[in-house]
Amino acid sequence: MGSFESPTDIGFIGLGAMGLGMASDLQRRPQYTVTGFDIWQPSLDKFVATGGRAGQSPRDVAQTSQFLICMAATAQQLDSILFDNSAINELPRDATVVLCSTVPPTYYDTLPARIASIGRPDVAVVDAPVSGGTLRAANGTLTIFAAGSSAALARVKPLLHDMSERLYIISGGLGAASKVKMINQLLVGTHIAAASEAIALATKAGLDTREVFDIIQGTSGSSWAWTNRVPHMLEEDWTPLSALNIFVKDMGIVVSTGRATQFPLPTAALTEQLYISASAQGFGREDDAGLVRLFLQGPGESTIRKSKPAPFSPTAMESLIGAVLKVTVIGLDEVGCNLAVAFAQSGFDIHVFDAGEKRIQKLVARNSGVRTHKTPTTAAQAADILLLRARDMDHALNILFGSPKTAAALAPNAVVLLSSTLSPSQVKTIEDRLACAYPSIALLDSPVFYGGxxxxxxxxxxxxxxxxxxxxxxxxxxxxxxxxxxxxxRVSGGIGSASNVKLIDQLLGSIHLVAAAEAMAFATHLGLDASQLFELLRNAAAWSWMFESRVPKLLKGTQDPDSPLPNFARDLGLVLDEAKRLMFWAPLTSAAHSIILSAMTETGGSTPLLV
Known part of the structure; x- marks a missing residue:
């Protein structure tokens, strides 16, 4: 989308993993002549090999640059380029400096005055941090957030469009774009850490991690970070496409800004500590997906569990369908009701029970042809299949083995579909009880839940x-x-595996919810337009299903009856119990659980969860 009519001189300082790709992409475009500089000679040599010009110093590059792009790692490095090396003084009149680095938003508070104080008030500055990784940098498909004066933005827009797939102009002046990038990094950094904890727990639990990865992509635990980083974890490929130390720096910016503005960021602060710990153990220069290794250390299995053969598929069931005539559904919440109707429409003889009369009447009103019963035992009499929607393990055990014993009423060789949110160990407890009391009855671990x-x-x-x-x-x-x-x-691995995958989803979704609430509250504290921020980040690397679906409710202050906080607290409690049983370290899950419990105390158990 560039609109320059003649070759434009670009200076590019900072040819690291991202900068080299960005500069090389611009150099390939006929409307630009690019001169680059980096203190690391091999990077400069790579740039020259793409056809770019090599500058001898920041001052040398600045002399002919209508636009000077800086992709330094830190604010201190920017100061060195612009002031210590006097690049500002060497720029042509009315040049524009484009700062693509991720730096604290406060860096811009005094920058215009500092530039003016050395006699260059004609030089414009654009705050333009980028997001997207090395591949998108090289392809010119980055996401760029840009802020500055209207005149400077008008001048630089064609260039920024050529560098990006998505360009977002942020209102609020210099520093506003860096605030948006900071919130983006808070979310991405937390999501990568959550993915690391989840994949490590899946490994510890003996799950097929490739299968878990595929399933979670279609659930409420999904995120851009999950899709982008987990494949690296599964391959155990730590080639630095995005070095872990970048998040040591970026999460440090988030947390230090929170401290400076006296805003609590418990999730971000913990996440920063995880990256620091991983860097201290020697992972800093490798890919940030390598954070997963922090959770896999110690005795026992320390590498990502590999895939197993393909699981038993629904297609294989076709020839195994027998003459199942009677099906009982106990528990007529929305899921139980919908399944009862679906089973009836498929020609099965459906019998149902629920302790709530309103639920029974709601199902009867659908004219589904199901038969209702006053007790679970009469509903289950001689049933070939029992689908049980229990609140918890005690509820399930009471229905199956209490007085009267519902399990005893089932037909020989019946199957119980345990469609409840339980931990894998609880599912196995119920299986053991069934095997002992009624060895001919089989159990399927079949949790049902809403994903995304x-x-x-x-x-x-x-x-x-x-x-x-x-x-x-x-x-x-x-x-x-x-x-x-x-x-x-179907989930491979036997009884308990399906419930384990559901807990992985709950782990991710809950951490993403807490991170979304923390990020949006922090953004509001910093004076950003929360509605605009949501529209920007839902299309950026900060995306998660929970962010997409829950933030609009948080912004409106509306309650979400489908996701009450007690459900998150209960499910995270199951995750933590299972993690403890496996002797697995789950710091983000534990922190999210505590934050949710705290929010329940203040809100009475409903979302929103603005902290």
Missing amino acids: SSEGNRISMMLYSGTDTAVSRAGGILLAANRGLDNVR
């Missing part, structure tokens, strides 16, 4: 795990569940 798509839409999902025998017996019902849910998928 990459477009921010809410989707319903059933994961299931168990023996091939149990899956075969329940094949018809599992296929019929596709009528009532958006996605039904």
